[in-house]
Amino acid sequence: MSGKKHYQQGESGSSFTYPMQVANVKQNDYAILKGFPCLVTEITTGKGGKCGHIKAYIIGIDIFTGKKYEELCPILHNIEIPFVxxxxxxxxxxxxxxxxxxxxxxxxxxxxxxxxxxxxxxxxxxxxxxxxxxxxxxxxxxxxxxxxxxxxxxxxx
Missing domain, CATH: 2.40.50.140 (Nucleic acid-binding proteins)
Known part of the structure; x- marks a missing residue:
């Protein structure tokens, strides 16, 4: 195997992932970060920005490579969760x-x-x-x- 692998983002009907509201994601859950299946190691929420949306800062470790990924998402939006x-x-x-x-x-x-x-x-x-x-x-x-x-x-x- 060479290079990095990219995983398909889940679409409706996908057997690899399902959507979950970011506000419901917790530490030690799995989530797709930057397109990779990760174990969430840290999740923090900040104050609302100019448009008032509260965001979550999610840090996770790729379950296959051990590489660290970070994602910033509004807590009311959905994030893809891999079936593990x-x-x-x-x-x-x-x-x-x-x-x-x-x-x-x-x-x-x-x-x-x-x-x-x-x-x-x-x-x-x-x-x-x-x-x-x-x-x-x-x-x-x-x-x-x-x-x-x-x-x-x-x-x-």
């Missing part, structure tokens, strides 16, 4: 090019998730634990048509 899903799958293999072989609950295999490039410690530790024959469950976050491994744990029998 977290799930876990059992790891059964790692390819030479860092794609994971994962076991889905129904017994099928999923092989389209790559280890994250931006978290070398996680990748190194996961590979070492897998090489040491440990049974591993990976946690995956999914939004905007993308998926990323965010953590893992050992299955203890």
């Amino acid at each position: 899903k977290k799930y876990e799958l059992q790891l059964i293999g790692i390819s030479d090019d860092d794609y994971l072989t994962l076991l889905i609950e129904n017994g099928e295999i999923k092989e389209d998730i790559k280890l994250p490039d931006d978290e070398p410690q996680l990748v190194e530790k996961l590979k070492a634990d897998f090489d040491n024959q440990k049974d591993i469950i990976v946690s995956i976050i999914q939004a905007m048509g993308q998926e990323k491994v965010i953590s893992y744990r050992e299955i203890v029998n």
Whole structure:
């Protein structure tokens, strides 16, 4: 993967996002900031400007890249909220090019998730634990048509 990714802003009928009034967005919610799915880390409101609209200053971290984004929006306007899903799958293999072989609950295999490039410690530790024959469950976050491994744990029998 090269360059930065841009995500489609949700339109009516979009399966990736839904609208929410800015006044209802809270810290630790998800929101689309500058076109990217972010975890809101800070939200502050200021006084009304010349036209009297109170604005919210929203700061968030992209859930896939960790990059910080900021947005200033009137609190009565809507902002797009991404549908975010977290799930876990059992790891059964790692390819030479860092794609994971994962076991889905129904017994099928999923092989389209790559280890994250931006978290070398996680990748190194996961590979070492897998090489040491440990049974591993990976946690995956999914939004905007993308998926990323965010953590893992050992299955203890």
